[in-house]
Amino acid sequence: MxxxxxxxxxxxxxxxxxxxxxxxxxxxxxxxxxxxxxxxxxxxxxxxxxxxxxxxxxxxxxxxxxxxxxxxxxxxxxxxxxxxxxxxxxxxxxxxxxxxxxxxxxxxxxxxxxxxxxxxxxxNRARPESRAMMEYISQGAAGRINSAQAKWVRRTGIPGFGGWFTNKALSGGGPVIDLLHMLDLALWFMGYPEPEWALAQTFSDFITDKSFKGPWGIPDSAKGVTDVENACHGFVRFKTGQVVTLQMSWAELIAREEVSVAFQGVKAGGLVRRLFGQDGIDETATDTCELYAQENGLPVNRSIIVPPDETMGRVNxxxxxxxxxxxxxxxxxTPDQAVNLMRIIDAVYASARTGRPARC
Known part of the structure; x- marks a missing residue:
């Protein structure tokens, strides 16, 4: 059945x-x-x-x-x-x-x-690059991962104005909560350690500027609410001593959209990254999956080749x-991982409101 x-x-x-x-x-x-x-x-x-x-x-x-x-x-x-x-x-x-x-x-x-x-x-955990990288990590290739950088940044990616995406009461926030995938992926690679505190700052300079509207999302609503951030930068410390930096934006003056996690382990570092085309269309994107190590006194960079997946793991x-x-x-x-992820999101927003580190 x-x-x-x-x-x-x-x-x-x-x-x-x-x-x-x-x-x-x-x-x-x-x-x-x-x-x-x-x-x-x-x-x-x-x-x-x-x-x-x-x-x-x-x-x-x-x-x-x-x-x-x-x-x-x-x-x-x-x-x-x-x-x-x-x-x-x-x-x-x-x-x-x-x-x-x-x-x-x-x-x-x-x-x-x-x-x-x-x-x-x-x-994004189901992307071929992520699963391949996780296999190496699970086999001990990276050793303990001390630090990671989680990034999902867009230049013109606001998903409509006045719709539910930009209404905090309906969405919970802007790109911090919408683009949390890379933070989740970094935590997955690191073994999902328990978060301790976060320090972050959000920015709203471009959130009502229609020149930063993205090629996807929902129609504008003239009578709707737009009260969320357009970008955030932050730092998270875990009880294990591991750390993550994060950068999330719908609208930020960068060269091109980037979706990536880089990490630094005691045996090897790594990078899983998608760079989108200048027009934000998936078909022009480039994918990277690499490990970085020192072997026999020399730097060794290993490219991991996997089949492409234009759905970015959604089907899998x-x-x-x-x-x-x-x-x-x-x-x-797992649900426990989801709870820890949202503890971090809560602390990121709390820190941005107060200007001080916030407990997770």
């Missing part, structure tokens, strides 16, 4: 979730969205038989559902995850896990109580969720 999944939300990410679930052999039974017309349109496009305008209705009328995926604005992640877990369904939730660590802890506790899988779409991340439910693979992420 194949795992049966219902998708909550009819936005653009559905195509990746659907492709991943089907790649792993799952069946998509229904799509729910508060906009029933959108749910019906997406269901028709994806070849899904049933569409609903209410999540509770979907859960009640589709008792065969084993799991749901959640693809909605950040504010609703926690409530929908708790609803699905209480109904006995496994949950695959888009990033960020929730608006803050408190909500994420509640989700983790509910998953444990329900004895169900709770995972998040940290898709969804497939891993199904495989984890069925016990065929280990989950690529």
């Amino acid at each position: 194949s795992t049966k999944i219902g998708i909550i939300g009819a936005g653009g990410m559905v195509k990746y979730h659907a492709a991943g679930f089907r790649k792993a052999g799952a069946e998509i039974v229904a799509i729910a969205d508060m906009n029933l017309a959108a749910a019906e349109k997406t269901a028709a496009r994806e070849g899904v038989a049933r569409a609903f305008g209410d999540v509770a209705q979907m859960l009640k009328q589709c008792p065969e559902l084993d799991a749901v995926s959640i693809i909605v604005p950040n504010k609703f992640h926690a409530a929908l995850a708790l609803q699905a877990l209480k109904a006995g369904r496994h949950v695959f939730c888009e990033k960020p896990p929730a608006l803050n660590a408190r909500e994420t802890r509640a989700m983790a506790a509910a998953a444990e109580k329900a004895k169900r899988v709770l995972m998040f779409d940290f898709n 991340a969804a497939a891993n969720f199904v495989a984890a439910i069925e016990g065929r693979e280990k989950p690529l992420n």
